[in-house]
Amino acid sequence: MKAKVAINGYGTIGKRVADAVALQEDMEIAGVVKTRPSFEARIAKKKGYSLYSASEDNIADFEKSKIEISGTLDELLDKADIVIDATPGNTGEEYRKLYQEHGIRAIWQGGEEHELAGFSFNSEANYDRALGRDLARVVSCNTTGLVRVLYALDTAYGVKKARVTLMRRAADPNDIKTGPINALVPDPIKLPSHHGPDVNSILPDIDITTMAVKTSTTLMHLHAVNLELKEESSQDEIIRLFEERPRIRLVNSKDRIKSTAEAMELAKDMGRPRGDMWENVLWKDSITIDKGELYFFQAIHQEADVVPENVDAIRAMLELEMDGAKSIEKTNKALELMTS
């Protein structure tokens, strides 16, 4: 029998996780929850997902828009084994109470604090610690991207120190309200930024500090990474290490991928749903050892990289698979993640 997954919040992350879950052999979508009728609600119906209203109050809205719904969030929670919470931030406490009342396992996204779930998840770094858990948080897109490379490097060489500048996309492509159009915005201005401590919620022993800046772009985040490793390495060894990781895609500027825009074009040309890039896009020809320190650039698709992690988190918490590497393999295979 397939595990039944509820998706609470069918926006940027929720709709992507729903589609990824639907592709897995051991899971199915019990229903997706939206607050308001919208083109996304209509498309959810077309895909065959049962649609639920976030509350009683919104039912009339859906009726007016002639979008058939199957009930409310409350009703859905009784039908599912686990809920993916992809609601906007700052509703964590309220929903945690609700989920616990319904005795349903829950997975939050990186917009919520570590403390809400008491456990932060990354497929490669701590799958086994998620086994059987009731609550978890899949860390943010930036943190997920950092943990993927840091976990790999820390396991192989030990990371002595990580200093990272995050150039953040300012808004998602469909967001017409957010700026800046033409500026660079240190954010937060207070240093170091919260991204370092967030990495430590999964890899507590790594000395990492981060500086973050909002940039006038919508496509991807870009990380400028500077590391000191405990053991010596070489450019070739680092390339081989990353090549073996399940969710790092090495690209080469000689192959005409020189920017986040071309990295996104690559995902589209590969036929990815919504043009999503689930992997870290890491520039092979940026990997450099200089005066004993490691440098590289990687790009992170903010809408997509946490999607396979959510799928693995479901599998771990419901103990559908006890071995993390095998879950990653299943997820990747169902998504055609590294083979495409």
Added chain:
Amino acid sequence: MKAKVAINGYGTIGKRVADAVALQEDMEIAGVVKTRPSFEARIAKKKGYSLYSASEDNIADFEKSKIEISGTLDELLDKADIVIDATPGNTGEEYRKLYQEHGIRAIWQGGEEHELAGFSFNSEANYDRALGRDLARVVSCNTTGLVRVLYALDTAYGVKKARVTLMRRAADPNDIKTGPINALVPDPIKLPSHHGPDVNSILPDIDITTMAVKTSTTLMHLHAVNLELKEESSQDEIIRLFEERPRIRLVNSKDRIKSTAEAMELAKDMGRPRGDMWENVLWKDSITIDKGELYFFQAIHQEADVVPENVDAIRAMLELEMDGAKSIEKTNKALELMTS
């Protein structure tokens, strides 16, 4: 008698240096050189600058546009004491030969290599080494901005190590041909970038590496700076150190300057010509000591920060003033640089 300054190349930098030179008590503009008639040529005439054609071939163009010229570059070089070369890159060798034939001192900009002049200039770091020189290069906007802070910190505490991410404006505001509109472009992809070695052309002993990324903005560059100092310091001490520097403007995000866009608005509201910000704009509330390392953000107005440095370079090379601090004071006073 005032020193006579020729400006070869009346574009983004040339026109700004011309105006700054014209404001100095000990200098005057002998003439400015343009290749083609343009609105900038017309405005130069209105300002009272004698206009010269880059070559004989272009004279007809100016005549057709009814812009009166006073002769050619060749003629101008015989009338001036020093030439500011603000021509587009890659013409250095050719012009060096010409300048030497005319026996005129010359100052290039950061687009040219250190080797062309054999000497790279920054007002605070090495004014005395420029005294009486025939050839010099004022380093690029980014390098100037870095040298200002690094020289101050190195003198006070010793800089053990500097790791800087440069988020570069992709194009100047008047440049309609250059992208990207919506992307982040690691540039160069090969690490570390050339900006570190360029800093070393002035401060040879500082261990600095840099990573640079082109961002979709036209206004200013932004530097994310991470430093290890040789001697311990504190946030307050660093703030005091920067406050005393002649070309560092400390700003505060609480004062509603949270981005490069607001920093530029500040320059406009101060009544600066062309809205220019000649100083490093350094966020006071970003200055942080964390685990013994120093962090801060600064923004650099790429069109403007080298302008006062060019003025000081003229003064040093023509020995109009033997003391660098005094030259800086004169330049700043004439521009109303730190008093505004």
